[in-house]
Amino acid sequence: MAVKPLRYYSDKYIRNQPSAFCVGCGDGTILNCFVRALDELEVPLDKVLCVSGIGCSAWIPSPNFNGDTLHTTHGRALAFATGAKVFNSDLTTVVFTGDGDGAAIGGNHLIHAARRNIDITTILVNNLSYAMTGGQIAPTTHHGERTATSPYGNPERPFDIAGLAAAAGATYVARWTTYHVLELTRSIKEALKHHGFSFIEVLSQCPTHQRRMFNMRDPVYRLPSRILEMFSESTYVRGRTRQENYRYAVPKASPENALEEISNVLVNLDTEAKIVDHMGFGRVVRIDSKEPDMEWANISRLEAVDRLVGPLEEKVELGVFVKEEMLEYTDSLRDLIRTAGGI
Amino acid sequence: MLNPGRHLVLGNVACAEGAIRAGCRFFAGYPITPANEISHYMAAELPKAGGFFLQMEDEIASIAAIIGASWAGAKAMTATSGPGYSLMQENIGYAHMTETPCVVVNVQRSGPSTGQATLPSQQDIYQAKYGSHGDYEVIALSPWSVQEMFELTVRAFNLAERFRTPVMLMADGMIGHIKEKLVVPEKVDTVGRRRPTGSECVPFGTDDPSMVPEMPRFGEGFRLLVTGSTHRPSGVRDYTPKYHQMKVNRIREKILKAENEISDTVKVDLEDAEVVVISFGASARPSYGAVKEARSQGIKAGLLRLKTIWPFPEGKISDLADDVDALIVVEMNVGKMVQEVRRVVCGRANVFSVSKIGGVLPSVYEINQVIRRAA
Numbered sequence: 001m002a003v004k005p006l007r008y009y010s011d012k013y014i015r016n017q018p019s020a021f022c023v024g025c026g027d028g029t030i031l032n033c034f035v036r037a038l039d040e041l042e043v044p045l046d047k048v049l050c051v052s053g054i055g056c057s058a059w060i061p062s063p064n065f066n067g068d069t070l071h072t073t074h075g076r077a078l079a080f081a082t083g084a085k086v087f088n089s090d091l092t093t094v095v096f097t098g099d100g101d102g103a104a105i106g107g108n109h110l111i112h113a114a115r116r117n118i119d120i121t122t123i124l125v126n127n128l129s130y131a132m133t134g135g136q137i138a139p140t141t142h143h144g145e146r147t148a149t150s151p152y153g154n155p156e157r158p159f160d161i162a163g164l165a166a167a168a169g170a171t172y173v174a175r176w177t178t179y180h181v182l183e184l185t186r187s188i189k190e191a192l193k194h195h196g197f198s199f200i201e202v203l204s205q206c207p208t209h210q211r212r213m214f215n216m217r218d219p220v221y222r223l224p225s226r227i228l229e230m231f232s233e234s235t236y237v238r239g240r241t242r243q244e245n246y247r248y249a250v251p252k253a254s255p256e257n258a259l260e261e262i263s264n265v266l267v268n269l270d271t272e273a274k275i276v277d278h279m280g281f282g283r284v285v286r287i288d289s290k291e292p293d294m295e296w297a298n299i300s301r302l303e304a305v306d307r308l309v310g311p312l313e314e315k316v317e318l319g320v321f322v323k324e325e326m327l328e329y330t331d332s333l334r335d336l337i338r339t340a341g342g343i
Numbered sequence: 344m345l346n347p348g349r350h351l352v353l354g355n356v357a358c359a360e361g362a363i364r365a366g367c368r369f370f371a372g373y374p375i376t377p378a379n380e381i382s383h384y385m386a387a388e389l390p391k392a393g394g395f396f397l398q399m400e401d402e403i404a405s406i407a408a409i410i411g412a413s414w415a416g417a418k419a420m421t422a423t424s425g426p427g428y429s430l431m432q433e434n435i436g437y438a439h440m441t442e443t444p445c446v447v448v449n450v451q452r453s454g455p456s457t458g459q460a461t462l463p464s465q466q467d468i469y470q471a472k473y474g475s476h477g478d479y480e481v482i483a484l485s486p487w488s489v490q491e492m493f494e495l496t497v498r499a500f501n502l503a504e505r506f507r508t509p510v511m512l513m514a515d516g517m518i519g520h521i522k523e524k525l526v527v528p529e530k531v532d533t534v535g536r537r538r539p540t541g542s543e544c545v546p547f548g549t550d551d552p553s554m555v556p557e558m559p560r561f562g563e564g565f566r567l568l569v570t571g572s573t574h575r576p577s578g579v580r581d582y583t584p585k586y587h588q589m590k591v592n593r594i595r596e597k598i599l600k601a602e603n604e605i606s607d608t609v610k611v612d613l614e615d616a617e618v619v620v621i622s623f624g625a626s627a628r629p630s631y632g633a634v635k636e637a638r639s640q641g642i643k644a645g646l647l648r649l650k651t652i653w654p655f656p657e658g659k660i661s662d663l664a665d666d667v668d669a670l671i672v673v674e675m676n677v678g679k680m681v682q683e684v685r686r687v688v689c690g691r692a693n694v695f696s697v698s699k700i701g702g703v704l705p706s707v708y709e710i711n712q713v714i715r716r717a718a
Binding site: 015017045046047049051062063066067068069070071072073076079080081082083084085086087088090091108109112333336337339340341342343 | 368369371389390391392393394395397399400401403404405407408409410411412413414415416417419433434437560561562563564565566567568569570571572578579580
């Protein structure tokens with residue numbers, strides 16, 4: 001990967017627009033990864049069509065991206081993109097959507113585009129809520145989380161969107177976060193090259209609304225990095241070897257108190273403890289041990305500790321989950337026209 | 344496709360045949376009665392012409408797909424009926440806002456809701472004009488025969504390209520499902536898309552008196568910004584009052600100012616008429632019979648048949664109001680177009696309404712009775 005100055009990408013790929021995104025938003029990161037992927041593949045810019053729906057994710061291409069853009073109605077981007085791609089299959093067609101746009105109102109179009117295996121790359125930005133409209137529950141919001149429309153906690157269970165796309169027949173499926181920019185860029189390249197329906201879910205930070213959702217009492221400027229660290233803490237990559245000798249101590253009340261008690265126990269051990277954010281358990285104490293015979297039970301019995309949880313509990317799996325070749329829809333339509341004698 | 348010459352076909356088949364001859368090369372639809380035969384014919388015949396037939400997951404996706412295809416350069420169409428037409432409304436508004444040429448066929452059935460799914464109506468004429476939110480102006484056509492299903496479908500495509508706007512073909516379940524003579528001409532006149540001539544293009548603004556901008560397509564280096572949000576002529580999103588007024592006023596005026604060009608009516612026995620029946624689509628057929636019968640009864644009756652229902656032919660009806668004693672509006676709904684007629688006539692003549700619901704046509708006898716009462 002050749003290193004090019006940022007200016008090169010902004011001059012070539014980004015329209016001269018002031019950014020509408022909130023400070024610290026993950027959307028800019030995703031746009032960055034996308035244009036780097038395009039650049040590395042040397043995709044002709046005149047042949048790239050970005051289609052989006054409604055929501056923050058829709059503004060990633062429109063008006064920022066300096067190619068053809070079609071900014072459509074809420075949830076329908078894939079259906080619009082289907083029409084354009086079928087009629088002109090030379091267009092490298094990329095749909096940007098969100099978890100509300102793509103998995104709620106547009107969920108039906110998502111599963112059917114996946115089923116048809118149409119050669120469209122879909123990047124679904126999952127910020128776990130409806131952000132543009134004020135932070136309401138989305139089909140991805142975790143159970144119990146507080147949002148504008150779940151002030152007592154979310155009564156619903158969330159979708160596994162990547163799993164949904166895979167089950168519906170998408171032939172390339174991956175999930176990354178805005179923390180994993182290199183993996184995400186590589187994955188977008190694979191998706192663009194893939195001939196068929198490719199789907200990448202990107203877990204993204206929303207400092208504006210995830211602050212309440214994750215109960216992060218910090219000034220807004222500290223949140224983006226804190227959420228990114230939480231994404232790193234709360235995920236693991238499929239197939240990648242992991243360090244396993246650590247646990248999370250879920251505190252009964254204050255994580256600071258739990259850390260103090262735990263630190264007292266660990267005094268003479270080659271073991272470290274620190275407070276981290278975990279998407280599944282909130283503020284917890286992470287204990288990393290180099291002791292081969294670490295007695296974890298001692299910690300779980302501490303007064304300030306509710307329970308100990310393992311390295312993978314409640315974590316989100318990342319990686320490339322599906323990668324297979326199947327008959328593609330626009331090819332199939334052209335075969336049909338050939339059969340009918342239209343070509 | 345049908346050979347030029349005489350055929351006995353369904354109205355829906357005539358519609359689909361007209362579409363292919365008008366240059367339609369992309370059709371997306373979803374099954375619904377009584378519009379299905381349009382999809383069936385398109386599925387069989389469009390690929391032979393090198394075109395694409397897509398059965399989408401719903402009507403929302405169908406209209407979305409034709410808008411996407413239109414921006415990729417296609418002449419595109421979808422066909423549906425009441426419930427599907429309701430689902431399409433949001434994206435019909437999107438097509439107006441983005442000035443996307445396309446044709447939406449509504450083979451109207453009787454509602455509300457599932458209603459009388461297999462029976463005809465003319466209940467959606469206001470929906471054609473006001474169905475999507477916001478301010479816009481629509482072109483809607485109303486065929487009264489199988490031959491007109493063919494001709495007005497061709498015209499719908501031509502108007503869509505000429506004015507860069509979605510055009511509604513407001514057929515009904517009766518016209519869609521009757522079989523009668525269709526004469527397919529050797530050649531139909533088609534209007535092509537006005538495409539950018541140079542390398543620069545202002546896709547949503549023009550100095551041209553037609554107020555219709557050139558339409559580029561994706562993949563040609565114009566780096567288009569197409570959005571349903573209020574935008575500047577360049578396509579850049581801008582919510583300021585100035586740009587919103589500019590946009591909405593232009594997309595309305597480009598159609599309203601061309602009312603004379605768009606509006607198409609058929610006059611029957613109007614020269615000396617004292618009582619005039621105004622009707623459109625299927626209900627114009629018994630209206631025609633009732634007028635002829637009234638003439639044989641010595642009543643100076645006439646018929647004004649609207650082939651275009653929107654924009655409303657205000658001028659023609661206003662002129663009539665000064666010349667006749669009574670106007671009778673015949674339609675298969677609870678009395679919708681009659682409101683428009685009353686608005687235009689403004690007390691200058693008596694206005695009567697023959698409104699029939701229930702999925703049946705008003706009879707010649709019923710209409711004739713009202714003519715006799717009005718005379």
